[in-house]
Amino acid sequence: MLCYACQPADHGAAVIRLAYLQSDLHHLPAFVALEKGLYREEGLTVETAGIFKAGPELMSGFSAGSLDAGYVGLAPALVAAANGTARIALIAQVNKNGSALVVGKDSPVNKPADLMGLAVAIPGHATIQDFLLRKLFSDAGIEDNRATVITIKPPEMISVLSGGQIAAFMAWEPYPSLAVTNDTGRVLAYSQDIWPDHPCCVLAVSSAFLEKHAAEVNALRRAHRKSIDYIENNPVEAVSIGVKYTAMDPAVVTLALGHIQFDEQLSSSRVLDYALTLNKLGYTGIGDPPSFLQSLLHTSP
Numbered sequence: 001m002l003c004y005a006c007q008p009a010d011h012g013a014a015v016i017r018l019a020y021l022q023s024d025l026h027h028l029p030a031f032v033a034l035e036k037g038l039y040r041e042e043g044l045t046v047e048t049a050g051i052f053k054a055g056p057e058l059m060s061g062f063s064a065g066s067l068d069a070g071y072v073g074l075a076p077a078l079v080a081a082a083n084g085t086a087r088i089a090l091i092a093q094v095n096k097n098g099s100a101l102v103v104g105k106d107s108p109v110n111k112p113a114d115l116m117g118l119a120v121a122i123p124g125h126a127t128i129q130d131f132l133l134r135k136l137f138s139d140a141g142i143e144d145n146r147a148t149v150i151t152i153k154p155p156e157m158i159s160v161l162s163g164g165q166i167a168a169f170m171a172w173e174p175y176p177s178l179a180v181t182n183d184t185g186r187v188l189a190y191s192q193d194i195w196p197d198h199p200c201c202v203l204a205v206s207s208a209f210l211e212k213h214a215a216e217v218n219a220l221r222r223a224h225r226k227s228i229d230y231i232e233n234n235p236v237e238a239v240s241i242g243v244k245y246t247a248m249d250p251a252v253v254t255l256a257l258g259h260i261q262f263d264e265q266l267s268s269s270r271v272l273d274y275a276l277t278l279n280k281l282g283y284t285g286i287g288d289p290p291s292f293l294q295s296l297l298h299t300s301p
Contacts, residue, residue, distance in 0.1 A: 014213050016220060017049035019058050019070040022155060023246040025173045025256050026095045026201045027071040028238065029227035031245040038226045042219035053153040054123045062086035068209040069220060074202050078275055079126045081296055082284040087207040089298040091221050093266035094201035098259055099129055099191035100176035101136065103168045104161055105183055112140040112189075118167035121152040121160065126283040128191075128200055129170040131274070134281070136194050158184055172200075174248055174256035181252045190259055197261070199270045210298065218301060221264075228262045266299050 016039075020027040033039050039046040049067055052058040055076030061067040063086045071094055080086040101120075103109045109118070122129045133149065152160055157169040162184050169175075179185035191198060203224055210217050231238040235257075242253040272293055278284045286292045 016046045017068045018046050019050035019067050022051050022053050026098050030071045031241050033223050033227040035241050038223040042223045056124045069205045073128050074199050075128045077204050082286050088204045089210050090202045091298050092203040092224050092264045096197050096261045097192040099172045100187045101170045101189045102176050102179045102185040103188050112136050119148050121166045121169040124151050132191050132194050133170045174252050177256035178252050225264050
């Protein structure tokens with residue numbers, strides 16, 4: 001396998017074009033790194049090149065060649081890479097857990113089986129929320145669980161739930177916590193209860209950028225690690241930064257962060273489990289998943 005980290009980097013005026021998801025607290029490490037100058041500490045020039053509403057949309061930025069790096073869900077990243085629509089490398093994990101299934105505050109739904117025949121929203125197919133909902137239904141012995149699943153961007157889910165167009169939604173934080181805090185919904189299941197310590201978001205880079213700027217990619221990884229350390233050691237400041245980037249109340253951000261575990265260590269075995277599941281669901285057709293992941297994961301040094 002080609003050792004990108006061993007290659008000399010092009011130290012020209014490389015600007016890293018970074019993207020993340022709108023108001024997604026999973027991507028707090030990016031917000032912290034931008035606010036606290038952690039990219040600059042590593043000698044990097046980083047500009048926000050896109051703020052997307054869902055992972056598949058962000059991956060289209062990689063496909064178009066308009067992004068060098070992005071905070072994105074593992075699922076859409078794997079699907080785009082496996083289907084050849086984006087050439088990327090995964091250089092770090094961002095978080096584990098951090099999603100929830102929410103029903104209306106006064107909903108009669110008390111268990112997964114109660115949702116059959118009702119509309120349930122997810123951010124998109126082949127997202128981690130799609131997988132979590134499928135797993136929840138499967139564990140409950142429910143078949144044909146896609147019949148009533150629809151896609152809605154998370155920023156729009158709460159208003160659609162309160163309007164009665166859907167019975168539930170599966171979304172990333174802080175939207176579940178916002179629904180609880182504003183008395184619109186209640187959590188039926190947290191993602192850590194569905195799949196404990198599941199991988200969620202990752203830091204991905206364009207393969208073309210990695211090939212030319214290996215040293216900068218290593219510096220980006222270091223800034224990411226520093227950011228996670230900062231969140232752990234400065235929880236009050238982390239909440240303030242989360243509030244700034246989500247425009248949500250501190251109570252919402254504080255509640256949401258209690259359900260997110262930031263961790264840069266990406267487990268290859270957990271990623272392999274997920275890749276095999278995507279194959280099984282028909283979203284990908286990876287012929288040799290271990291080899292595919294070996295070429296995709298660049299999580300050290």
